[in-house]
Amino acid sequence: MFGKGIIKGFIETARNFAGSYHDPARMVTLQYPEEKRALPENSRNFPFLVFDGNDPIKGLRCVSCKICEKECPPQCIYIVNERDERGKPLKHPKIFDIDISVCMSCQICVEVCPFDSIKMDQAYELSATERFKKLILHKQDLAKSNDYYHRIHPTEADAVDAILEAERKQHEAKKSAASSETPPAKQ
Amino acid sequence: MINTGLAAIFLWAGLEQGLGKLLDHGLSLLPPAWRTWATIVVLVGVMLGVFASLFALSTLLERKGLGRMQNRLGPNRVGPYGLLQPVADGIKMLTKEDIVPRGADGVVHFLAPLVLFAPLTLSFAVLPYGRHWVPLNLDAGLLFFFAAGSASELAAFMAGWSSRNKYSMLGGMRAIAQMISFEMPLVVASLSVVMISGTMSLAAIVERQEAWLWIFPKWNVFTPWGLAGFGLFIVAAMAETNRSPFDLPEGESEIIGGFMTEYSGFKYAVFFMGEYFGMFAVSGLAVTLFLGGWNAPLSFLPASFLWFFAKLMALVLVFIWVRGTLPRVRVDQLMNLAWKYLFPMTLLNLFVAALWHYTAVWRAPGGLALRWVLCFAAIAVPCAVLARAMMRSHKWAPRVYRFGD
Numbered sequence: 241m242f243g244k245g246i247i248k249g250f251i252e253t254a255r256n257f258a259g260s261y262h263d264p265a266r267m268v269t270l271q272y273p274e275e276k277r278a279l280p281e282n283s284r285n286f287p288f289l290v291f292d293g294n295d296p297i298k299g300l301r302c303v304s305c306k307i308c309e310k311e312c313p314p315q316c317i318y319i320v321n322e323r324d325e326r327g328k329p330l331k332h333p334k335i336f337d338i339d340i341s342v343c344m345s346c347q348i349c350v351e352v353c354p355f356d357s358i359k360m361d362q363a364y365e366l367s368a369t370e371r372f373k374k375l376i377l378h379k380q381d382l383a384k385s386n387d388y389y390h391r392i393h394p395t396e397a398d399a400v401d402a403i404l405e406a407e408r409k410q411h412e413a414k415k416s417a418a419s420s421e422t423p424p425a426k427q
Numbered sequence: 428m429i430n431t432g433l434a435a436i437f438l439w440a441g442l443e444q445g446l447g448k449l450l451d452h453g454l455s456l457l458p459p460a461w462r463t464w465a466t467i468v469v470l471v472g473v474m475l476g477v478f479a480s481l482f483a484l485s486t487l488l489e490r491k492g493l494g495r496m497q498n499r500l501g502p503n504r505v506g507p508y509g510l511l512q513p514v515a516d517g518i519k520m521l522t523k524e525d526i527v528p529r530g531a532d533g534v535v536h537f538l539a540p541l542v543l544f545a546p547l548t549l550s551f552a553v554l555p556y557g558r559h560w561v562p563l564n565l566d567a568g569l570l571f572f573f574a575a576g577s578a579s580e581l582a583a584f585m586a587g588w589s590s591r592n593k594y595s596m597l598g599g600m601r602a603i604a605q606m607i608s609f610e611m612p613l614v615v616a617s618l619s620v621v622m623i624s625g626t627m628s629l630a631a632i633v634e635r636q637e638a639w640l641w642i643f644p645k646w647n648v649f650t651p652w653g654l655a656g657f658g659l660f661i662v663a664a665m666a667e668t669n670r671s672p673f674d675l676p677e678g679e680s681e682i683i684g685g686f687m688t689e690y691s692g693f694k695y696a697v698f699f700m701g702e703y704f705g706m707f708a709v710s711g712l713a714v715t716l717f718l719g720g721w722n723a724p725l726s727f728l729p730a731s732f733l734w735f736f737a738k739l740m741a742l743v744l745v746f747i748w749v750r751g752t753l754p755r756v757r758v759d760q761l762m763n764l765a766w767k768y769l770f771p772m773t774l775l776n777l778f779v780a781a782l783w784h785y786t787a788v789w790r791a792p793g794g795l796a797l798r799w800v801l802c803f804a805a806i807a808v809p810c811a812v813l814a815r816a817m818m819r820s821h822k823w824a825p826r827v828y829r830f831g832d
Contacts (some may be wrong), residue, residue: 242814246753253752260495269500270642 284360301357308349440729482515535589541583557732598685602676633720
């Protein structure tokens, strides 16, 4: 019969209309600022620095080796070593800046870091009105706890923790073996 | 529940009468020289106010309804359930910059929205809203309605021509072709009502439909010719008011906004409002011609202008439903529909109306059923045959060039 397709169309839209009121599965709209979709575990955008313990600055895993700075393709990482009074470099950064307006989210810094101290973040509400002040993240903005890392990437964080734990044990075993063979030269 | 509803309806009818009496009394207090002018001011004010608020309401209904049909929420940010969205839209429209293209014909560009809008408000004047609420009861009200409404073609073309923009021009051309083509079936479909009622006064046409079969109304739509005429009228009305699926003159996805491309701010708002007003006007005419105007749907309910507006809004909802369902037709399909389908069918409908009229003398038992079958077949069979013929697949052949090869 002619007109069958049109009638079918009308029934379909009527069902959509009625269904949208009682069938939540139909409604895919997420009212964004109020509701947020849980991000997939592997989603990532910009790097952050992991710290252990309670002090975000003292607990940083970063030893300021500058490998990430050298590897970063768009050169968005800037690191300055902390130095003691005699000018001897210490094993933590004085300045650690990432310009996220330049960062291209390639994750190479994460891959090259030997200390598992730089990881990818998921925070995406980063819009700012001033590029040069708000989009350059400093050490304080970048430092986030290991707990946070566990929250956003649970599987990856567990694996990292296991590796770090194994390394620590190996290190201790080596140390104790060394100390049992030869006494420490000086205290 | 039903009792409260009935009570509310009767209360409203009483209020309506009271309001009318109050208005009459108030007018009679004025000096006689002022009375006519005061009546005009009251009528124009009420009409513009009512239709402007209906416009606001139906933009909201349209956006909400379309959203729901597409499993979206629709506007819900301004006010509770997004009810104040039309206000926000209005403020946005009115505060926008009014841009006129450098090459545009300024005067015509400025006049086009007015030329669209003014005749539409004129056509509101002849619609009978209620038994005592007929602003202008002309003997040839229907003729006046179509005469006033035909100015919208001119407006669309003025807008398309004066903008000096190819999309506007295309939209204007399409509008002219479409509106002139669909004016024919629209007028001929309503002619059947004129034929049966024997009058062109819209108020009289409604009064003719004030008959009852037990408790059910004898509106024109409940006759074979009326049913067919109503369907044809609504399809033609959709095309006449540029509503989807016949929104080719605007065609956002192909010609940007058609003749409205170069309009912004308040002028665009007037165009937009004109479009909705056109929809109200033809819906009001359909209600008047086929759906019994102000008459109640059941014999024991009081007549009221509320019924008129309820029927009008129901038609508007149907228009929204159609917009949410059907995709836009092509230009050639549109023209075929107008000239090869709607127009012959409306002409045929005149003969069916005559058949219905002249077989009214059959008083034998089963006569009514026989008339129904006869008249319905007289319209349905040609309709099916014509549709089948139009849908028959074409034989495509390789194109042959006479001079080009």
